[in-house]
Amino acid sequence: MTIYVDCIINMKNFTAFLECLEALTVCIGLGENVQMPRKGISHEAITVTRQSCWKPLHRSNNDLNVLNASPLFDSLLTDTAPQVSYEVGDVDFDRGYYLADEIYPSWASFVKEFSSVVDARRKYFTKKQSTARKDVEKTFGILQDRWGILRQPARAYSVNAIKRIMYGCIILHNMIVEDNDFNIAKNKSYYMPVNNLQGSTWYERCDVYAEKSKELRDKDEHEYLRHTLVSHLWHNRDNEIDNEL
Structure with a gap:
């Protein structure tokens, strides 16, 4: 699949618009201007010039290509993601984050090494971040060892079926861990916000999508969260050493 010069869509089909906008995100990431449809504009297309954006998508599935094609942040962009509130030091945050290595973009929902x-502070943070990230990666290996369906090829399944299979395996795994009294963290429930976009107009949904997309790619928020975590871990390092002893 390749991003063509014109991405023609039916303005009444919001799903088609999202798919087109997701493809054009590559151009936005390169700093190119993408014209958005607005009230009063007669044309029914989002266009980019051949010179400004010509980026094939049929490449190897490295981390960035998978991220660009992933529905990972769909619920966040449509404002239907669970509200996750937590405190780092004395600072409150209301968005969860993923641990990532340096190849990933500096988005607000990523905490990179x-x-x-x-300096010693960054070295200590990088060590802790890398250790925690590897623990998360090992979790998928544990799930694959426990559930044979996760070791099978997944191309024959739909995206929705894969999602349900993963949720089912994770839930069953957590039930087994809890039943054996091996859980190390208290269960925490998250508030699922009401979908306020139901019944909204196409333009209102577009505005929410654009606003959430901007918040997701906020580099300043990314740096602020990482700086806060660095300070918090460095401040509590002595307590952690005492607990290990």
């Missing part, structure tokens, strides 16, 4: 370590 430092590519260059210049």
